[in-house]
Amino acid sequence: MSNKPVLELDHLSIAMPHRTLVHNCTLAVAAGEAVGLVGESGSGKTLSVRAVAGLLPDDFTTGGAIRILGRDVAEMGSKERKELRATRIGMVFQTPRAHLNPLLTIGDFMTEALVHVAGKRRTAADRRAAELLDEVGIPDPVRRLRQYPAELSGGLLQRVMIAATLAMDPEILLADEITTALDVTTQEEVMAVIGDLRKHRELSMLFITHDLALASAVTDRVAVMQHGRTVETLHSATMRQEARVEYTKVLMAAALDEAKPEELVRDRDATSVLAVSGLSKTYQVPGATGGRETLVALNGVSFELDQGGSLGIVGESGSGKSTSAKIICGLERADAGTITVTGEDWSLPARGGAARRGRAKKVQMVFQDPYQSLDRRQTIRECLSEAIRVHRPSDSREAVTRRIEELMRQVTLDPELADQRPKSLSGGQRQRVAIARALAADPEILVLDEAVSAIDVTTQVEILTLLDTIRRETGVALLMITHDLTVIRRLCDRVVVMRAGRVEEYGTADEILDAPRADYTRLLLDSIPREGWKPRRRRPGRTSAIPTITLMHRVKEMRGL
Amino acid sequence: MNWIQLILGRLGGLVLTLLLASVVIYSALLLTPGDPMSALAGGAKPNPELIAQIRAEYHLDDPIWTRYWDWLSGIFVGDFGRSFVYKTDVLGLVAPRFVVTFQLVLLTVAIILVLGVGSGILAATRGRAVDRTMGLLTALGLALPGFVVAILLMWIFAKSLGWFPGFVVAILLMWIFAKSLGWFPVFGEGGDGIDRLWHLILPAFSLATMFLAYISRVTRSSLVAQLHSEHVDTAKVRGIPRGRIFGTHVFRNAAPQILAISGITIAGLFAAAAIVEVAFGLGGIGSLLTEAAARKDLPVVQVTSLLLVTIFVVLNALADFISAVIDPDSVSSGRQA
Numbered sequence: 001m002s003n004k005p006v007l008e009l010d011h012l013s014i015a016m017p018h019r020t021l022v023h024n025c026t027l028a029v030a031a032g033e034a035v036g037l038v039g040e041s042g043s044g045k046t047l048s049v050r051a052v053a054g055l056l057p058d059d060f061t062t063g064g065a066i067r068i069l070g071r072d073v074a075e076m077g078s079k080e081r082k083e084l085r086a087t088r089i090g091m092v093f094q095t096p097r098a099h100l101n102p103l104l105t106i107g108d109f110m111t112e113a114l115v116h117v118a119g120k121r122r123t124a125a126d127r128r129a130a131e132l133l134d135e136v137g138i139p140d141p142v143r144r145l146r147q148y149p150a151e152l153s154g155g156l157l158q159r160v161m162i163a164a165t166l167a168m169d170p171e172i173l174l175a176d177e178i179t180t181a182l183d184v185t186t187q188e189e190v191m192a193v194i195g196d197l198r199k200h201r202e203l204s205m206l207f208i209t210h211d212l213a214l215a216s217a218v219t220d221r222v223a224v225m226q227h228g229r230t231v232e233t234l235h236s237a238t239m240r241q242e243a244r245v246e247y248t249k250v251l252m253a254a255a256l257d258e259a260k261p262e263e264l265v266r267d268r269d270a271t272s273v274l275a276v277s278g279l280s281k282t283y284q285v286p287g288a289t290g291g292r293e294t295l296v297a298l299n300g301v302s303f304e305l306d307q308g309g310s311l312g313i314v315g316e317s318g319s320g321k322s323t324s325a326k327i328i329c330g331l332e333r334a335d336a337g338t339i340t341v342t343g344e345d346w347s348l349p350a351r352g353g354a355a356r357r358g359r360a361k362k363v364q365m366v367f368q369d370p371y372q373s374l375d376r377r378q379t380i381r382e383c384l385s386e387a388i389r390v391h392r393p394s395d396s397r398e399a400v401t402r403r404i405e406e407l408m409r410q411v412t413l414d415p416e417l418a419d420q421r422p423k424s425l426s427g428g429q430r431q432r433v434a435i436a437r438a439l440a441a442d443p444e445i446l447v448l449d450e451a452v453s454a455i456d457v458t459t460q461v462e463i464l465t466l467l468d469t470i471r472r473e474t475g476v477a478l479l480m481i482t483h484d485l486t487v488i489r490r491l492c493d494r495v496v497v498m499r500a501g502r503v504e505e506y507g508t509a510d511e512i513l514d515a516p517r518a519d520y521t522r523l524l525l526d527s528i529p530r531e532g533w534k535p536r537r538r539r540p541g542r543t544s545a546i547p548t549i550t551l552m553h554r555v556k557e558m559r560g561l
Numbered sequence: 562m563n564w565i566q567l568i569l570g571r572l573g574g575l576v577l578t579l580l581l582a583s584v585v586i587y588s589a590l591l592l593t594p595g596d597p598m599s600a601l602a603g604g605a606k607p608n609p610e611l612i613a614q615i616r617a618e619y620h621l622d623d624p625i626w627t628r629y630w631d632w633l634s635g636i637f638v639g640d641f642g643r644s645f646v647y648k649t650d651v652l653g654l655v656a657p658r659f660v661v662t663f664q665l666v667l668l669t670v671a672i673i674l675v676l677g678v679g680s681g682i683l684a685a686t687r688g689r690a691v692d693r694t695m696g697l698l699t700a701l702g703l704a705l706p707g708f709v710v711a712i713l714l715m716w717i718f719a720k721s722l723g724w725f726p727g728f729v730v731a732i733l734l735m736w737i738f739a740k741s742l743g744w745f746p747v748f749g750e751g752g753d754g755i756d757r758l759w760h761l762i763l764p765a766f767s768l769a770t771m772f773l774a775y776i777s778r779v780t781r782s783s784l785v786a787q788l789h790s791e792h793v794d795t796a797k798v799r800g801i802p803r804g805r806i807f808g809t810h811v812f813r814n815a816a817p818q819i820l821a822i823s824g825i826t827i828a829g830l831f832a833a834a835a836i837v838e839v840a841f842g843l844g845g846i847g848s849l850l851t852e853a854a855a856r857k858d859l860p861v862v863q864v865t866s867l868l869l870v871t872i873f874v875v876l877n878a879l880a881d882f883i884s885a886v887i888d889p890d891s892v893s894s895g896r897q898a
Contacts, residue, residue, distance in 0.1 A: 053798050054797070054798070055794055055797060055798065082800055083800065085798070085800060086798075086799060086800020087800070089798070090798075091795075091798045093791065093794070093795065095791065098790070098791040098792065099791045099792050099794065099795045100792055100795065101792040101795075101796075101809070101810050101814065102792075102814075103813060103814055104809070112796070112799065112801060112805075112809075113799040113800065113801065116801055116802055116805055117799065117800045117801065117802075161795075164799070165799075168799075
C-alpha cells in the first residue's frame with residue numbers, strides 16, 4: 001500500500017442554505033484499502049459521499065477539503081473535476097432498480113460511459129461490457145446485455161451497477177448502503193464479488209452502511225459518524241478493544257446476534273389463537289414467451305400461533321411470507337387451505353363492513369415503512385383517536401383521551417408529542433405511533449410486516465424490546481414477518497422458515513437458530529455478518545439469489561388470439 | 562401475442578363506442594323540439610300534398626329504428642344522406658369544411674408542440690426565474706382567453722414603463738398590436754396554400770393558447786420528475802455529457818407521459834375548434850355544425866357529430882396505443898426473456 005491516500009476528506013462540512021448538516025467528516029482511504037463509514041440515518045454519511053461524487057444539490061455549500069489522489073477538488077477547473085470524477089471514482093447506490101434507466105437495456109447502460117466519456121467504438125465497448133459482466137460473475141453476459149433492468153433480480157442489478165463502474169477502471173469505489181435493499185444471502189454474494197474485485201484490482205473502497213457488523217467484516221478500518229461528525233476511526237479487526245466513544249459501543253451492542261434469546265416463560269398448553277393449515281395460492285402471470293404461466297406463491301403452508309406467543313416467518317423475497325400475511329389479514333383470497341382465528345373460520349375474506357371491522361378488532365397490522373404508513377396531516381392524537389373510534393364509536397371524549405394516554409405509555413412515547421405531526425418525529429418514534437395505532441383496537445394478534453427492517457440498528461433493538469414488553473403486558477400474540485433471522489432471535493419463540501412458497505422448517509426459535517436441520521436455514525444463518533465472517537460465493541453461476549419463481553407451469557394459450 | 566391482444570381489445574372498444582355514439586346522436590336529434598318539415602319546405606306554408614311528398618321522400622313515416630338502420634347502413638356504403646337545407650349530398654358539404662378544420666388543427670398542434678414542449682423544457686432546465694415566469698404565463702394562458710391576455714400585457718407594459726406617460730405607451734402598443742393584426746387576415750379561410758396558412762394563423766394561436774399552457778405545464782412537471790430521479794444521478798456520477806443526459810435519460814423517459822396527454826388534448830381540439838371557427842368566420846366543420854343545428858338540418862348535424870366523435874375516439878385510442886408502445890412496463894413485459 002502506498003502512503004498517499006486515494007481519497008481524503010479533511011474537516012469536510014456540508015451546509016444547506018440555513019443549516020449545517022455535516023460539521024466535520026475526516027477520513028482517508030489508502031490505495032487498496034477499504035474503509036467503512038458507519039452511522040445512523042441522518043448522521044451525514046451519505047451526504048459526505050455525495051459531496052465526493054459531486055451529487056449535492058446546487059444550493060449546498062461545502063467547507064474543508066475533498067482530495068482525490070492528493071488533489072483538492074475545489075481547486076480544479078470544473079471540466080477537469082468532472083473528468084476526474086468520471087474516471088477515478090465509481091459509485092454504487094442503495095437501490096439499483098431506481099438507479100438504472102428503465103428504458104435502456106443493460107448493454108446501453110454498460111457501454112454508455114465507454115462510448116460517450118472514453119470515446120470507445122461501439123463494438124469494442126460491447127465486448128468490454130460482456131467481459132465486465134463476466135468479471136462480476138453474471139452468467140450468460142451477452143444475453144444480459146440485451147435485457148432491460150425490469151427483467152433482472154435486485155442482486156443481479158447491483159452486480160450490473162458494480163460492473164458498470166468498473167468500466168473506467170476507477171481507483172476507488174464509493175458504495176452507499178449497497179446491500180441494504182437486498183436479502184441476506186444476496187448481500188453475501190454481492191459482498192463476495194466486491195471482495196474478489198478488490199483483490200484482483202487493488203481497488204480502494206469507501207463503504208457506507210448502518211450495519212457495523214457488516215462493515216467490520218468487509219473493511220480494513222471503520223469510521224463512525226454521529227450528528228455530522230466522524231467521532232472515531234477504528235481497525236475493523238480489533239474494533240472491540242479499540243472503541244472508546246460511547247456511541248460506538250452502543251452500535252456494537254446493537255448488533256443483534258449478540259443478544260441472548262431471553263428465557264421465555266411459556267405456557268405449554270396455551271391454546272392457539274391462529275391456526276393456518278394447507279394454505280395455497282397461485283397467481284396468473286404473463287409468461288416469458290407470451291401466454292400465461294402460473295406462479296405458485298404458497299404451497300400447502302401450515303403453522304400455528306399460540307395465545308400470547310410470538311411466531312416469526314422468515315424467508316427471502318418471493319418466499320411467500322408476505323402473501324401469507326395478506327391472506328390472514330383478508331387482503332388476498334387463498335386458493336385452498338383453512339385459517340382459524342380464535343376458533344372462527346377466516347378462510348375467506350370478510351364480507352361487508354361489519355364483518356371486516358370485527359376481524360380488524362382481532363388482527364392488526366404494522367407495516368415496514370413508518371414514513372409512508374402514517375398520514376402526514378394527522379397529529380398523533382388524531383391518528384390514535386381515529387383508530388380508537390373505529391372500534392368504540394360511542395366512547396366519551398374523556399375515555400378516548402385516557403386510552404390515547406395509555407397507548408402512548410405502552411409504546412413509551414413522550415405524551416408531549418401527542419400534538420406533533422409525523423414530520424417532526426424520528427423513524428423510531430413513527431414506528432411507535434404505528435404500533436400504538438395497531439394496539440388501539442386491543443387486538444388478539446399483531447402482524448408485523450418487516451416492521452423494523454427500515455429502522456436503524458439501535459432503534460431496532462428498542463422497538464423489538466418494546467414489542468416483547470407489550471406482548472408480556474397485554475397478552476397480544478405477535479406474527480413477525482421478516483427476512484432477518486437476528487430479529488427472530490430477539491423476539492420470537494417459534495419460527496417458520498419459508499422458501500418458494502413452502503415451509504422449509506418449523507419449530508421453536510432455539511431449535512432452528514441453534515440446531516437448524518434444513519440446509520436453507522443454515523445458509524440463511526451463515527449469511528448473517530458477524531465477527532470473523534467473510535462473505536463467500538456459495539453458489540457459483542447462480543443467476544438470482546434464490547429462484548423466486550420455482551413452480552412454473554405452462555398454461556395453454558388462449559384460443560382465438 | 563400481447564400486442565395483438567392489446568390492439569384487438571382497443572379496436573373492439575372503439576367500435577362499440579362508435580355504435581353507441583351513433584345511436585345517441587341519431588335519437589337525440591329526433592327528440593329535439595321543432596319539426597324538420599319547416600326546414601324542408603323552405604319556409605313557405607306547406608300544402609298537404611307537398612308535406613306528404615316530403616314525408617315519403619325522407620322516409621319520415623317509417624319507424625325510427627328502420628330509419629336509424631337505413632342511415633347507418635347508408636354511411637357504410639358512402640351514402641351520407643341529403644341536406645334538408647341545401648338539398649345536396651351531405652358528403653359534398655362536409656368534406657371541404659373538414660379540410661379547413663383539419664388544417665386549422667394541424668397548425669394548432671404544431672404551435673402547441675413546438676411552443677408548449679419548448680417552454681416546458683425551458684421552465685424545467687433554465688433555473689428558478691425562468692420557471693417562475695413560465696408558471697405565471699401558463700397560469701394566465703389557462704385562465705384567460707387570448708385577446709384578454711393581449712390587453713393585459715399592454716397594461717402591464719404601460720405601468721412598468723412608468724417614466725413614460727402610461728397612455729402614450731398604451732396607445733403605441735395598441736397601435737402596434739392593431740398593425741400586427743393587420744398583417745394577418747382576421748376573417749375567413751382564404752384561398753389555398755400560403756393564403757390559407759396566412760388566414761389560419763390567428764385562429765390557430767387563439768385556439769392554441771390554453772392547450773399550449775397546459776402542455777407546457779405537463780412537460781415541465783414530467784421533466785422535473787425525471788431530472789430528480791435516481792438514474793439521472795447515476796449518469797451524472799459516470800460523467801455522461803449533459804446533452805446526452807437530457808436527451809437519453811430525462812426527455813426520453815418523460816416523453817410517454819407528455820405524448821399521452823398531448824394525444825388526448827389534440828383529440829379535443831377538433832371540438833374546441835368550433836368556437837374559434839365561428840369567431841373568425843372560418844368555414845370549418847365546427848361552424849358548419851352550429852349553422853346546421855340552428856337551421857334544423859338534421860342529416861348534416863348527424864353526420865358532422867358522428868365525424869367529430871369518431872375523430873375523438875380514434876385519436877384517443879391512438880394516443881393510448883402509442884404511449885403503451887413506449888411505456889417501460891410494456892417494454893419489459895413485451896420482451897421478457
